[in-house]
Amino acid sequence: MLSKMATGNGHGEESAYFDGWKAYANNPFHPINNPNGVIQMGLAENQLCFDVVKDWILKNPAASICTVEGVDSFQDIALFQDYHGLAEFRKAVARFMEKVRGDRVKFDPDRIVMSGGATGAHELVTFCLADPGDAFLVPAPYYPGFDRDLRWRTGLQIVPVQCHSSNNYEVTRSALEEAYERAQEANIRVKGVLITNPSNPLGTVMDKDTLTSILAFTQEKNIHLVCDEIYGATVFKQPSFISISEIMTNQDCNPDLIHVVYSLSKDLGFPGFRVGIVYSYNDDVVHCARKMSSFGLVSTQTQRLIASMLSDEEFVDRFLAESSQRLAARHSVFTGRLKQVGIPCLASNAGLFVWMDLRHLLKDPTVEAELALWHVIISEVKINVSAGSSFHCSEPGWFRVCIANMDDETMDVALRRIRALAAKKDMPNKAAGKRKCWQTNLQLRLSSRRLDDFMGIPQIGSPHSPMPQSPLVRAT
Template sequence: MLSRKASKDSHGQDSSYFQGWQEYEKNPYHPIQNPMGIIQMGLAENQLSFDLLESWLRRNSNTMALKKDGVSAFKDLALFQDYHGLPAFKEALVNFMTSMRGNKIKYSSDKLVLTAGATAANEILMFCLTDPGQAFILPTPYYPGFDRDLKWRTGAEIVPMHCSSSNGFRITRCALEQAYQLGQELNLKIKGVLVTNPSNPLGTTMTKTELNHLLDFAIDKNIHIVSDEIYSGTVFDCSSTTGFTSIMEVLNERNNNNYNNIRNHVHMVYSLSKDLGLPGFRVGLIYSNNEKVIAAATKMSSFALVSSQTQFMLSNLLSDAKFIKKYMVENQRRLKRRKDMLVRGLRKAGISCLRSNAGLFCWVDMRHLLSSDSFEAEKELWKRIVCEVGLNISPGSSCHCSQPGWFRICFANISEDALHLAMHRMKVFTSSIFSVRFPIIMMRKKSF
């Protein structure tokens, strides 16, 4: 006999998000060995700048050899390390975050907890901030993995805050109040709001107005805010109206009577998985002004440690400020170029995207391709795209979007050739749909 948690199907593996991955793994695309296979466009992974990182490693071979000043550091790194983390690495991390955010806020290493990726960071915060049966509000659409990461082991619940395409899925005070009321109707104690900024899956950054709505709401309800900012370095449009603003920056601008209370209720999650393209290194963190949260999270981090070897190598990488600055600028340039390629390809297929300025994906509008305005029709379209077109993309329903017909498509984990092939497949597919629905119009077009 297994435990209830082990035997109960509550992991979320039955989501179409994970099902698409399973179909891909059965028939993965390869340009030579399997050119008719499924192209993976459901993976938010940044593979565009490996050459820059590899060139740095070649120039800094001592780091890979685990040497410091020419002397082997292997023994020190191989022995047991305190789960607080290597001081040099934590200092390098806060300096990196400070620089990446334009030095608008100074981060402190004693308010930071290292974790094995952002997944562990978010789960640890749920353990710290909720008891089983209590809930966090999440704006929809949200990352499908949160159903697993936040709920599965902690017993926490999620109350969706439904955002609409009518305002670009922006957060409003009205939507926050409606979600809070829904939680009360479900007899759930709301402990906070969790947001991703930049948004996964929207690829948009939150405005200062939205962030202030969040802070005002948290003050009014006496609840927490968790801001997952793992895509903050992927922002490729940094104009005054669309650039990135951290929740910590807006928090520091406040000087009202509730400041001391709210500053202890705001917590940030970050990782190096997206910005540096290092998800396999499993480096994440929690940043908080709340000393009790930091103390509890540090104890819990013993179940999700970052290896000393990883910390050693990355502390050297992040400390090379000249390289990091060049890397971030070039990586953002490459992301924008690749995103524009996807948008142009989809436009040729008669498909539009939500305007975005960050992330490794686009939020794609395929409502006009649905056979009916329903999630059943969305699932039918999604299955055809996966099985017939050979593209693994994520349907909006897996992200809990309240409107059928939206999809998340990733663009940074495949080659340019694969992206061009994917867009060609989509163009052929949409043409076949239109020719069936509007045969006379299509015939007329062909006559020209």
């Protein structure tokens, strides 16, 4: 009686990535009420500077229409606004984007298109650029949500561009060419390349040469380049973040093929506000995206508050400086204490997470062994981290660990638990006999049959692998 979309699993919740979230939801850590619960380190939230935001809100009560000072604006804000959004909102967001990029580029407020978070922005730009069955090349490892955001309702396919730890996961021209050729051999039309800079899950920034190479590749192939830059303000040490908008100003290129996705979810830590942005240099994309944005507009109340906050440049400067300092301190403490017990992390300088290397704890260099270790971390260590296979990483044993979504005390507890894991290198083997006692609480939905349903392709290689060995990730 329902549609294929309603009865299918295109959203991707039947996966290890979301199972970790469910394990936390069923048994959340609390320092007093549930000290043995699961600590959430699978959610990339930025909670380190809420005191700075709270201080501004207390000093600017008129920014909200739900206060005595701001209630006179209630009627105007509550009434219908057009799809362009409030002029002051678009201006403030464009200015904030400039400051995050070191004032090295300018953004036109008239090219700001609203959407419901980066999730909505990615789907919106996909609808504008590709038809069902077309594909984007996406460097892997990449954010698991892209399998939902880009594919579920649009019919897009993803062709992973395989990158490796041996060169710090650099996106090379040869890797791009190899992925492009695989798509051609499968008779799939490639419409663009999607990159995330700074990277999720790696926490690294792309340098000028890499960005220039990727831009040249897309221009030569006459395909689009979509740049997810939602972690731009999370860079906490050198090298600095370079936007594709800066690179293109120094290149002879077709701007109609370049698009930026942005949001305030990571840089400001406001995911609940659902402020997503599409900034395109293509007039037709801007016009179409603005019409489509009616399906995911940002509320005018939120627009008004954000416009007031981001128009206060003194606040913005203070916030960006504090955020950078606090992220640097958290990153230093976390990676330093892991290093003491022999757990390395990929060298990084951005993001709200680290890419933790537990390859030495695997029984075998396989995805099955990675998932066995992940099971132990969830069920016995009681921490929700994200296995690298969920990010389409080709090398088993890497895990994304979010470090900015908790206070210092909870972080200390998490570190003690991870350090204890490092002292028990045989835990995955011990876990095999205990599986039944926790499997009822944490169902791993990665059987080969369900994987086929999720990915929409035949399973090649290990029947238990959570990610296909096929070069293409197809939409259901």
